[in-house]
């Protein structure tokens with residue numbers, strides 16, 4: 419894959435790559451990912467973390483979410499904003515949360531106002547992605563949801579830490595082009611390696 423390929427060609431290719439992993443590979447990857455995260459000070463210290471529920475071959479955060487609950491951390495999930503098109507809300511997720519599928523078929527917690535967690539209160543965000551490169555650049559599903567929602571982290575210099583999460587096979591060896599609205603990831607975590615932004 420060349421960096422000159424269009425974003426849609428890259429998305430198609432890397433979505434196929436991650437969907438080709440077997441259940442056993444997926445399960446192993448999710449456990450290895452937890453191991454990587456446990457070694458990170460930012461994870462150990464975070465009180466509130468934003469995760470996602472894997473779809474379309476994404477690396478599952480289920481073991482990580484269970485570990486976070488076990489350690490008494492608050493976990494939240496992205497929910498498509500009901501009014502502000504293209505934006506996400508982060509909503510608290512606990513073992514008894516009621517989930518409903520959004521328009522992409524991804525389960526998300528039903529919105530109860532007290533469960534909406536303001537971005538300023540989220541210490542660590544695990545962002546799903548379709549492809550990444552050595553410089554921790556991220557290519558997502560194409561909705562611009564994370565870029566829009568996380569723009570205030572840069573603008574207001576929030577302390578929220580943003581980590582991309584991906585399978586090793588989602589790495590673009592030759593690099594990705596970044597656009598002016600792309601939100602930089604502090605690091606990308608895969609089951610075998612942590613890539614830090616330079």
Ligand SMILES: Nc1nc2c(c(=O)[nH]1)N(C=O)[C@@H](CNc1ccc(C(=O)N[C@@H](CCC(=O)O)C(=O)O)cc1)CN2
Nearest residue numbers: 470471472473476496522524546558559560561563564
């Ligand atoms: N697990 C997970 N949750 C997430 C995201 C994600 O990437 N992964 N998102 C990250 O932003 C947001 C949802 N963004 C998405 C954007 C496009 C498609 C998608 O399947 N697009 C179809 C076309 C669907 C349609 O328009 O009906 C496609 O490209 O084939 C899915 C999710 C919020 N929640």
Ligand SMILES: Nc1ncnc2c1ncn2[C@@H]1O[C@H](COP(=O)(O)OP(=O)(O)OP(=O)(O)O)[C@@H](O)[C@H]1O
Nearest residue numbers: 425557558559560561562563564565566569599600
């Ligand atoms: N901060 C922003 N403000 C306004 N529009 C934006 C912003 N960020 C992204 N967009 C728009 O969203 C569209 C999709 O962006 P991009 O291809 O970077 O999405 P993505 O990062 O792959 O998706 P996602 O974050 O949902 O996984 C872009 O064409 C851009 O016009």
